[in-house]
Amino acid sequence: MDLIFSAIDILMRWDxxxxxxxxxxxxxxxxxxxxxxxAVAIAILLPATFSxxxxxxxxxxxxxxxxxxxxGSIPAILINTPGTAVNALTTYDGYPMTxxxxxxxxxxxxxxxxxxxGIFSVICLILFAPVLAKIAPMFGSREIFxxxxxxxxxxxxxxxxxxxxAGTLACFGIFLQTxxxxxxxxxxxxxxxxxxxxxxxxxxxxxLGLFAISQAFVLLTDEDEKVRMTRLRGGMFQGLxxxxxxxxxxxxxxxxxxxMGMIPGVGEFTAQFMSYTYAQKTxxxxxxxxxxxxxGLIAAETANNAVPAAAMVPLLALGIPGEALTAMxxxxxxxxxxxxxPGLFQNDMDFVxxxxxxxxxxxxxxxxxxxxxxxxxxxxxxxxxRFLGVCILTLSFVGVYSLRNSATDCVMAxxxxxxxxxxxxxxxxxxxxxxxxxxxxxxEVKLRAGMARVKEPLDFIDRPVAFILFIIIIIVLAVxxxxxxxxxxxxxxxxxxxxxxxxSFGSLxxxxxxxxxxDHGKKVRARHSKLLRRLTDxx
Amino acid sequence: MPSERExxxxxxRRGQLVFALILVGVALLLLAxxxxxxxxxxxxxxxxxxxxxxxxxxxxxxxxxxxHLYKLPWRRVSRYDRWEVKRWGQVFEFAGWFMGYVxxxxxxxxxxxxxxxxxLLSWRMGYRSPFMLWTSxxxxxxxxxxxxxxxxxxxxxxxxxxxxxxSLRSFFILYL
Numbered sequence: 137m138d139l140i141f142s143a144i145d146i147l148m149r150w151d152x153x154x155x156x157x158x159x160x161x162x163x164x165x166x167x168x169x170x171x172x173x174x175a176v177a178i179a180i181l182l183p184a185t186f187s188x189x190x191x192x193x194x195x196x197x198x199x200x201x202x203x204x205x206x207x208g209s210i211p212a213i214l215i216n217t218p219g220t221a222v223n224a225l226t227t228y229d230g231y232p233m234t235x236x237x238x239x240x241x242x243x244x245x246x247x248x249x250x251x252x253x254g255i256f257s258v259i260c261l262i263l264f265a266p267v268l269a270k271i272a273p274m275f276g277s278r279e280i281f282x283x284x285x286x287x288x289x290x291x292x293x294x295x296x297x298x299x300x301x302a303g304t305l306a307c308f309g310i311f312l313q314t315x316x317x318x319x320x321x322x323x324x325x326x327x328x329x330x331x332x333x334x335x336x337x338x339x340x341x342x343x344l345g346l347f348a349i350s351q352a353f354v355l356l357t358d359e360d361e362k363v364r365m366t367r368l369r370g371g372m373f374q375g376l377x378x379x380x381x382x383x384x385x386x387x388x389x390x391x392x393x394x395x396m397g398m399i400p401g402v403g404e405f406t407a408q409f410m411s412y413t414y415a416q417k418t419x420x421x422x423x424x425x426x427x428x429x430x431x432g433l434i435a436a437e438t439a440n441n442a443v444p445a446a447a448m449v450p451l452l453a454l455g456i457p458g459e460a461l462t463a464m465x466x467x468x469x470x471x472x473x474x475x476x477x478p479g480l481f482q483n484d485m486d487f488v489x490x491x492x493x494x495x496x497x498x499x500x501x502x503x504x505x506x507x508x509x510x511x512x513x514x515x516x517x518x519x520x521x522r523f524l525g526v527c528i529l530t531l532s533f534v535g536v537y538s539l540r541n542s543a544t545d546c547v548m549a550x551x552x553x554x555x556x557x558x559x560x561x562x563x564x565x566x567x568x569x570x571x572x573x574x575x576x577x578x579x580e581v582k583l584r585a586g587m588a589r590v591k592e593p594l595d596f597i598d599r600p601v602a603f604i605l606f607i608i609i610i611i612v613l614a615v616x617x618x619x620x621x622x623x624x625x626x627x628x629x630x631x632x633x634x635x636x637x638x639x640s641f642g643s644l645x646x647x648x649x650x651x652x653x654x655d656h657g658k659k660v661r662a663r664h665s666k667l668l669r670r671l672t673d674x675x
Numbered sequence: 676m677p678s679e680r681e682x683x684x685x686x687x688r689r690g691q692l693v694f695a696l697i698l699v700g701v702a703l704l705l706l707a708x709x710x711x712x713x714x715x716x717x718x719x720x721x722x723x724x725x726x727x728x729x730x731x732x733x734x735x736x737x738x739x740x741x742x743h744l745y746k747l748p749w750r751r752v753s754r755y756d757r758w759e760v761k762r763w764g765q766v767f768e769f770a771g772w773f774m775g776y777v778x779x780x781x782x783x784x785x786x787x788x789x790x791x792x793x794x795l796l797s798w799r800m801g802y803r804s805p806f807m808l809w810t811s812x813x814x815x816x817x818x819x820x821x822x823x824x825x826x827x828x829x830x831x832x833x834x835x836x837x838x839x840x841x842s843l844r845s846f847f848i849l850y851l
Contacts, residue, residue, distance in 0.1 A: 184826045297685035300743040304698060307735030311705070314732060318725040323714035325729055326705070349773070353766040356800065522800045523807065529773055530793055530818060537777060538828040546777040550770040557766050561759070562694055563686035572732075580728045587722040630679045 140262075143489035146191055147497075155192045156494060159199015160501040166200060167207025168516050171355055171524055173220045174204035175347040178464050180528075180535040182340055190472040191487065194465060195494045201461050202254060202444045202495055203502045205404075209246040209437060210510065211517050214239055217361075222404040222443075225412060225436040232428030242433060244375030247506050249386060249434040252379060253441035254499035256390035257397070261445050262492050269485060272453045272478035274601050278590075280477070281582035282597075282605035284456050284575040287400030289609060291459075291571050293616040294401055297623075302568045305559075309572020310579075312337050320584070332544045339573055341536060341545050343464055345552025346559075346566045348532040353557040355525030373507065382434055385415045389435045393442025398449045400458030401571070404440045411439035445495050452476050452488055456578065460567045463574040680748040690759035692752055695744040702736035709733060772796055784833030785823055786851040789815040824850040 146152075166177045177200050185193030208219030213230035226246060233242035275283070288306055295302040315326045316336030327333040379386060389411035396407035415435035416425045425432045450456045455477035457463035469476050474484075481488060506513070536549040559566045590596050597606045628640075651657035681688065713726040721727060772792075779788045793815040794808050802808070822828045832848030839847055 184822065184828050187827060297683070300739050300746065301695075303739040304702075304736050304743060307732045307739065308698075311729060311732035311736065314729045320723065321714070321716050321719070321725050323716070323725045324712075325725060326708070326712045328712070353769055356769050357762070357765055520802070523797060523802055523811075526793060526796045526800060526811070527814060529769065529796070530776075530789065530815070533773070533776055533780070534818070534822045534828060534830070537780070538822075538830055541781075541829060541831055543774075543777055546774065550773050553773075554763070554766055554770060558690070558694060558763055561687075561762070562690055564694075576728070576732065584723050587720065627679060627683060 139486055139489055140493070142486040143493050146486060146490040147493055149192075151189070151192050152195055152494070155188075155195040156199060156498055156501060159196045160203045160498050161505060162196075163200040163203030164207035164502055164505060164513065165516060167204030167219045167223075168210045168513055169519060169524065170211050170215075170217045170219050170517065171351065171521060172528065173208075173347075173351075174200050175343075175460055175464075176351050176528060177204070178461055179340070179343045179348045180531045182343070182464055182467065183535055183538045185468055186471045190468065190474050191490060191494075193468050193472075194491060195498075197465055197468065198444070198448070198491065198495060199498050201465075202441075202498055205437075205440050205444075206247060206250050206502050206506060207513075209250065210243065210514055213242045213246060214514060215517060222408065222440045225408045225440075226433065228426050229429045229432035229436070232426070233430075233433070236428060238428070241374060241378070241430075242428075243510060244373065244507075245378055245430055245433050246375070246437045247503060248375035248379040249389075249437035250441040251499055251503045252386050253390045253393055253438035254445070254502075255496065256387075256438075257394045257442035257445040258492050258496045258499070260394050261449065262489060265481075265485065265489060265492070268449065268453050269481040272481040275454055275478050276586070276599070277582040278586040278596055278599065279601045279605060280454055280456065281579055281586055282602050282609070283400070283450070283454055284578045284582065286605055286609050286612070287450070287456055287458055288568075288571060288575045288579075289612055290399065290401030291568055293612060294406070295565055295568075296619075298565065299616065299620075302565055305565065306568035306572035309569040309574075310576030311572075312342065312569070313339075313573045313577045314580070332542075337548065338539060338545065339463075339467055339570070340539055341549045342552050342573060343460070343570060344532055344535045345549040346556035346569060347460070348528055348535060349549055349553025350556025350560060350566070352525045352528035352532060353553055354560055355521045355528065357557075358521055358525075360520045360522055378430060379434060382431055384418075385411075385431050385434050386438050388414055389438035390442040393439040394446045396439075397443035397446025397458075400450045400456055403447065403459050404443045407439040407443055408436050411435040445492060448491065452491070453478065453481055457571070457574055460570045463570050466574060678748065684748055688749065689755040690763070691756075692744075692747055692749050693756050693760055695740065695747055699737065699740040699744050702733055702740050705729075705733045706737055772799075780833065781831060782834050784836055784847065784851065785830050786816070786819045787833075789819055793818075819851060 162177070163174065166172050166174060178197050181196065181200070185196055188196075204220050205222055208223035209226050209230065210219060212218040212223040212226040213234055216227050216231040216234075218224045218227055230242045230246060233239065292303045292306055293299055311326075313336070315333055316324075317327075317334050318325050324334065389407075392411045392414070393404075393407045396402045396404075396410070412425075412432060412435045415431045416422050419425065419429070419431050421429065421431075447458055447462050450458050451462045451466060453476075455466070455475065457466050466476065474480070474487075532549070532553075533546070536546050539545055556566050586596060587593075590598075597603045651660075684691075709726065709730060713729050715724060715726050776788060776792045790812060794811040797807055797811040802811070823830055836844055836847045
């Protein structure tokens with residue numbers, strides 16, 4: 137209880153209240169505009185938060201992260217275009233509800249489900265915090281290295297069908313963070329004798345390029361979309377009553393959100409997919425899913441809103457971000473010399489609880505704002521795409537230039553913007569680059585520190601947590617390899633129109649060898665040679 | 676008609692081969708330069724070598740990028756790839772706009788350049804109605820006031836502000 141009171145004490149400041157308000161309203165607005173996701177907004181605002189207190193800066197960023205998904209459901213439901221990427225599943229059931237004349241019901245249900253997901257996850261994590269505080273100190277440098285490696289592997293294998301290119305891009309991210317002066321032996325790495333590369337490549341420059349500037353380029357080179365809006369009439373409170381009729385779906389989806397959010401590299405999409413599948417399989421009306429099912433909408437929205445609070449767990453407890461947005465927040469911690477990790481949970485537990493309480497308040501603020509202001513808010517969807525591109529490009533300048541007032545940084549950001557644009561055009565992921573940069577840096581430091589204390593490489597996993605993480609890594613890799621082999625088999629079957637036997641040359645030779653060795657094969661060959669002899673005797 | 680392998684490929688066809696070739700080419704070039712660009716320190720363990728992590732990263736890029744290239748269902752650059760590369764080239768124009776903006780701010784000042792940049796780029800994008808141009812100008816002023824005057828982000832005063840009279844000069848340097 138003392139912990140909660142001291143956390144409330146941290147939050148009782150006018151600048152924190154202002155940050156909460158700005159974060160919640162700003163996040164909803166950003167989420168509601170298709171084409172501007174939370175990643176763009178956080179990347180732009182990041183340098184501006186450096187001059188604020190850590191709690192104020194993080195509250196703004198966390199506010200944007202947590203509330204953007206609320207806003208993202210508005211265009212997903214009304215115009216079938218997800219406001220943020222994670223609202224894509226909301227369009228499945230949200231838009232059909234609008235099409236049959238129930239936009240108000242869909243919106244209020246989405247808000248209520250999001251609110252439940254947000255509150256559920258924060259309460260879970262506040263209750264879970266003392267357990268985390270006990271587990272976190274068990275993580276030394278070896279364990280953190282293993283956890284970072286696991287996070288990186290999970291990010292790569294999560295891109296089904298693109299794991300190889302995701303792995304290449306993650307390695308590219310690791311390479312980017314090695315550029316510059318190496319801090320232990322003081323040698324230059326890939327600086328090509330250039331001074332501006334001596335200090336390394338700044339993470340924020342890469343983030344701004346890959347997320348903000350590339351998005352501006354995408355919007356500037358795209359066509360404007362014509363938007364047909366649906367009118368909203370009546371109050372927005374009926375969703376709360378309807379949500380209460382589906383406590384099982386909401387509870388299970390929120391639990392999936394919390395669990396998946398805590399695992400680095402997994403996040404909203406997996407949580408949503410699992411919740412949606414669960415809701416469909418256990419529903420009495422599974423045929424309604426995809427055609428305006430209220431359960432489907434609840435599953436999608438509850439799961440994605442339960443993730444932000446949970447995603448802060450690996451960041452705060454271990455200093456390992458599990459996705460791009462938390463990776464950006466890590467830099468706010470570093471700027472203020474607050475090092476997230478086991479030490480934070482031991483020494484500044486009230487700070488951690490204060491962050492969670494801020495998220496709790498934020499959810500309430502967002503819900504109230506949306507219940508009363510949705511009708512005015514939906515107008516932001518009308519902002520033309522290319523004009524948004526102009527705005528993002530203008531704002532990106534503030535983000536990059538205010539870092540170090542360096543034109544070189546801006547050139548690099550523009551370069552990464554072009555790279556991000558190409559990746560977006562090719563539907564390739566840019567998140568592995570960011571996580572490669574962040575986790576690669578952590579892995580380098582922790583591996584060096586960990587290996588200095590062991591005699592043989594196998595001693596690296598002789599502690600229980602390190603060993604468990606090692607086993608999980610092996611399982612993840614084994615499952616991935618099995619999945620790749622299964623996909624390959626399915627592809628061959630589809631290509632050869634047969635599923636009886638493998639068509640590879642090796643398998644063909646193996647079957648031939650077996651037929652030679654088996655008794656049946658010998659009989660068949662004897663019969664064939666007899667027939668051949670009879671045939672040759674004729675001539 | 677696309678083959679089964681092409682059909683199952685995640686993402687569009689256009690540009691994939693060109694991008695993979697460039698990526699693997701860059702990775703091979705970096706690998707070739709590793710001896711020159713990183714150091715091997717004597718009496719130091721492998722994991723503490725400055726060359727270790729660049730080698731892991733570039734090795735991973737070459738290996739996985741090479742496998743990605745090998746697994747691509749296309750072996751020839753088609754006209755769709757060439758059109759896609761031209762499309763990538765289009766963004767250099769906007770990168771140029773951005774760099775022009777960056778280079779002019781320290782000389783002419785954040786507010787004046789933004790006030791010209793946003794309406795001009797809006798004009799270029801085809802928004803030529805007075806309403807949109809006024810909206811652009813209001814947006815430009817709002818951005819400068821929010822970031823420089825209220826949030827005090829670090830954007831230095833312009834060279835031409837030096838020629839302004841006393842109090843106006845410090846006001847412009849601090850807030851605009």
